[in-house]
Amino acid sequence: xxxxxxxxxxxxxxxxxxxxxxxxxxxxxxxxxxxxxxxxxxxxxxxxxxxxxxxxxxxxxxxxxxxxxxxxxxxxxxxxxxxxxxxxxxxxxxxxxxxxxxxxxxxxxx
Amino acid sequence: xxxxxxxxxxxxxxxxxxxxxxxxxxxxxxxxxxxxxxxxxxxxxxxxxxxxxxxxxxxxxxxxxxxxxxxxxxxxxxxxxxxxxxxxxxxxxxxxxxxxxxxxxxxxxxxxxxx
Numbered sequence: 001x002x003x004x005x006x007x008x009x010x011x012x013x014x015x016x017x018x019x020x021x022x023x024x025x026x027x028x029x030x031x032x033x034x035x036x037x038x039x040x041x042x043x044x045x046x047x048x049x050x051x052x053x054x055x056x057x058x059x060x061x062x063x064x065x066x067x068x069x070x071x072x073x074x075x076x077x078x079x080x081x082x083x084x085x086x087x088x089x090x091x092x093x094x095x096x097x098x099x100x101x102x103x104x105x106x107x108x109x110x
Numbered sequence: 111x112x113x114x115x116x117x118x119x120x121x122x123x124x125x126x127x128x129x130x131x132x133x134x135x136x137x138x139x140x141x142x143x144x145x146x147x148x149x150x151x152x153x154x155x156x157x158x159x160x161x162x163x164x165x166x167x168x169x170x171x172x173x174x175x176x177x178x179x180x181x182x183x184x185x186x187x188x189x190x191x192x193x194x195x196x197x198x199x200x201x202x203x204x205x206x207x208x209x210x211x212x213x214x215x216x217x218x219x220x221x222x223x224x225x
Contacts, residue, residue, distance in 0.1 A: 030209070031211060031212075033213060033214065035216070041218060041219075042201065042216045042217055042218040042219050043201065043203075043216040044216075045213050045214070045215055045216070048211065048212075048213050050211050086150070088153070090153075092214075094208075095141075095158060095165055095166050095208045096141060096143075096158075096205050096207075096208040096209075096212055096214060097143070097155055097158060097166055098143070098145075098153070098155065098203075098214060099155065100145075100152050100153040101152060102151050102152050103151075103152075
């Protein structure tokens, strides 16, 4: 079965609000990566957090990692309509093999 | 190049025909990965390469699927005798190495439709 499981499956918010997506996984990881996919297009790499890191920021993105709970969260602050997309967490196993969940569909209404 | 380039963007094959997909990784990246995404849902790992050597093929179906990464050529994923269930978007990714701090960058994918 897939390692990464995102929660919620879908999220609808107003522009300017914050969006939080959670991810759980099952085994030990090298790192965890978050990706965005706009409808029908390729994956855009957002952020990577190493297994020995607890929090990382990039612009409006904040990612946390709790290896004891095998969970991660992605926070997008001050959301914009352009943030509408599917978001995937991808725990990286040995050899940088990524194991994806089903993703969270984020809709930001303007 | 500076991005992972996949060709073709779209491919339509009749059941039983062969399909061949190509991927040029980012220059300097020594790891290449293939993933299959069915119906915009989960991504299934198929295979990875370290340069021209198979690194991990645990996700490859035993029959009909094969892949290669030869020196000075794009990597390829070939499906012999396609089936309807092979319809999916196939993504290629590359990374500089396989250590804990290396991002994997994805191409735009090849949408395979088997009719």
